[in-house]
Amino acid sequence: MTRTLGRIALVLGLPAILLVTWWFASAGSTSFYQPPLETIVKVFPDTWTAARFKSDVVPSLIRLFIGYGLALVVGIGLGVLIGANRRLRSLLEPILEFLRAIPPPVLVPILILIAGIGNPTKVLVIVVGGVWPVLLNTVEGVRGVDDVLSDTCRSYKIHGWLRIRTFILRAASPQIVVGARQALSICIIMMVIGELLGATDGLGYTVVEFQRGFQIPEMWSGVFVLGLLGVLLSLAFTLVERRVLNWYHGARAAERSGH
């Protein structure tokens, strides 16, 4: 009982101290840009109403999920293709290294020029940012599959889709998950950037509108929402990862205890 209490204190202690410090340190703040925490909390329910969620948060999330999903599909698909073929890999490696080195946000102006500022562009922006970590990690994962298992598959005449599904994707999945995690945080960033550079709705757009309109407490509350979104999605990813890679973590733990 005391141990559980102790752990709860450890988890919540510092955040509580920080928040309380912020609350009292900012309480008498007259600075226009650093309003008291109390004010920010007060405007929060009025700012993030159900209607606002429907008009701005939901469209952002839909674009994020479509973009992230496409980035995963394209990245894993191409990654399996490139990773499994040695010649294709050496043919494309320098190009991929270069394309990956381009900071994705600089592509946004070009994409806006090409495709306008509609929803497809905003989804495309997310895909363009998120596809690289998935692609490169999949290539690495597929390249690193166990030779013995690969030969075993060949002896049992396991080919084509069955081989990809039951062997290659499985064997590469720890690496693919690493890429997918990096891609998720990049996709969130690209979602916001896409909305900053030309949009009429969305989370990023709303927050910048508050900033431009000097609605500073509302802007702070928007930053909270964006931060919370990042935290929640990362939490959700960890839960999914635990399910998907359960076998892997189990095998690793068994390996370690065996030594």
Added chain:
Amino acid sequence: MTTSPPILRRAGDNPALLGLVGLLGFGALLEILPRVGVLPAEYFPPTSKIVSALVDEFGRAGFWRAVAGTVTTWLIGLTIAVVAGIVLGIVIGSIPALRLATASTIEFLRPIPSVALLPLAIVLFSAPVRSILLLVVYASFWQVLIQVLHGVTDVDPVARETAASYRLGRWRQARYLVWPTTLPYAMTGIRLAAAVALVLTITGELLIGGTKGIGEEINVAQSSIAVPSMYALIVVAGLIGLLANLATRRAERIVLAWHPSVRRELPL
């Protein structure tokens, strides 16, 4: 004719040559597709036009000032993040109570997307460079901190007990035990942070503006619809990223020359 000609076969076995063929092929494809009209030439200028725009940029003094501006902001931000990350990482990592108490806060702050702080950064600082630096430092700091935290806890128990038997003091333990263990992790963190910091530097320039930098140049090219220049600047951004990556890898090899992971790669 079932055997391929010897030159082709050799090319197939030489990854560097194949890579070069790939690069040239990619360039040729982007030259031909807009010319024959498969891609609209006004938005996808052929490679030759991008290259000539690139050459024009190289001859412009403003371009080099922009490159210098981007690299300076990047290096300042990266340095702050690396120093803060290593110092805090070692302090937090070596005191178990502190590590436990900060774990939840770190887990909460780390996934906050750095661009979420953009409006804050704009209103908090009047100088654009400072706003950009806030984003750069925030994004890259976590990469270093997390790696260093992993590194500090990875100290070999036998080495730790040996150090204790020899009665090494706190400072000498940090110097001869914790630091060499942490350094490879810290270098990985620095490599990751360097890439993130560059992305955030150019993004900040693009979104905040008002500083000399590649991002700002892209903004200017966009507003004057100079499409080949935009592509040329994007290529430059990629090249800077590539160089940054090479430089950090190089630094890793030099700093960790004594470490087994690097020594093993040397031919005996």
